[in-house]
Amino acid sequence: MDTQGRVEGDNSGNGKVDNRTAREKAIDEWLPITSSRNAKWWYSAFHNVTAMVGAGVLGLPYAMAQLGWGPGVAVLAISWIVTLYTLWQMVEMHEMVPGKRFDRYHELGQHAFGEKLGLYIVVPQQLIVEVGVNIVYMVTGGTSLKKFHDLVCSECKEIKLTYFIMIFASVHFVLSHLPNFNSISGVSLAAAVMSLSYSTIAWSASVKKGVQPDVQYGYKSKSAIGTMFSFFNALGTIAFAYAGHNVVLEIQATIPSTPEKPSKGPMWKGVVVAYIVVALCYFPVALIGYWMYGNAVSDNILISLNKPTWLIAMANLFVVVHVIGSYQIYAIPVFDMIETVLVKKLDFNPTFMLRFITRNIYVALTMFVGICFPFFGGLLGFFGGFAFAPTTYFLPCIMWLTIYKPKKWSLSWITNWVAIVFGVALMIVSPIGGLRQIIIDAKTYEFFS
DSSP, X not given: OOOSOOOOHHHHSSOOOOOOOHHHHHHHHHSTTTSOOOOOHHHHHHHHHHHHSOGGGGGHHHHHHHHOHHHHHHHHHHHHHHHHHHHHHHHHHTTOSTTOOOOSHHHHHHHHHOHHHHHHXXXXXXXXXXXXXXXXXXXXXHHHXXXXXXXHTTTSOOOOHHHHHHHHHHHHHHHTTSOSTGGGHHHHHHHHHHHHHHHHHHHHHHHXXXXXXXXXXXXXXXXHHHHHHHHHHHHHHHHHHTOOXXXXXXXXXTSOOOSSSOTHHHHHHHHHHHHHHHHHHHHHHHHHHHHHHGGGOOSSHHHHOOOSHHHHHHHHHHHHXXXXXXXXXXXXXXXXXXXHIIIIISOOOOOHXXXXXXXXHHHHHHHHHHHHOOOHHHHHHHHIXXXXXXXXXXXHHHHHHHHHOOOTTSHHHHHHHHHHHHHHHHHHHHHHHHHHHHHHHHHTOOTTO
């Protein structure tokens, strides 16, 4: 991994010399993250929406049912505020060293924690998140395609989920060869529009159905222990819903920057727009879905709404398109890491062939794992706790504290510690709930079903 923050003398405008060799320069222009730096601020808006509004939004009413009204609304709102704050920190820290840009999450980690430790802290977590999301999205994409097929053609012969996951993966065998973030901005824009659309369908169709006659808002499980575990699982689901931070520096790296006009201006504009869209997607779906169905809501709100058929079929298709975009946004930083290691450490030549082989292998692996383990809901809570909570809720705060060293008991110091405590608590409790969910689901589950 290239750890010396590179100085861009050619376009940074601060007259620093570009001290990269010709080979390094060629490699940087070939790697997916650093190759094109001419993105507009609205690119960052829809990349962030695509990265953040996951299919997790459809699980929010179910999470609300596990949390209840008070805690549910509180956790949703606090998460929104905390993650917006940590996102702001990441955007600020992207160029805090004059003349350097931290283009990747681990480069920032290395600046905060040192060369070796930074890599060991950030890279495993980032990989768990990005690869985890890609696997889960393989399953989501396949499941939504299957639901679309079953709704449109209810008389047809049953087709196994495995085949739908393969159909979904086939798209990525093509799209994965788009070289960098800017080249997928079209896919990403479509995905962002879709996420807003299916969220709107989810809550408006719920409103149309009205409050169900025998609706109940109490906790579903009869035992206190069951209630506690599902409470934990719901926290993991919500943590998963706000996880766009793993790719935020990589997105910001595509925005041009000069000392007069640093990239954080346009990037922050994009983030604010993205967060407003996120609120418009999350809050109505979570609150209205729970309000209409109470604790009987399914862990995917679209399943609770099985009529009108054409609308739900359309919503499922929207989910597919959105997940296609999200998969790519999370895959690009992984491709970047793989390609960096191959080219810089193992001295492969940066060619199309290398890219073609590595990316196809990656897509095939995520597809295979997705086919083997399609227990969707529990996996989210499990991964959500392990890796999403740190990278989203408290790693940025810890970096901020180590780098800027704010005074004890100052506002910045207190805010960061509150976020850290909140994040650590999430990290501890949600995998517990998620693991229990997996165990319960696994009883009824065969591999490759």
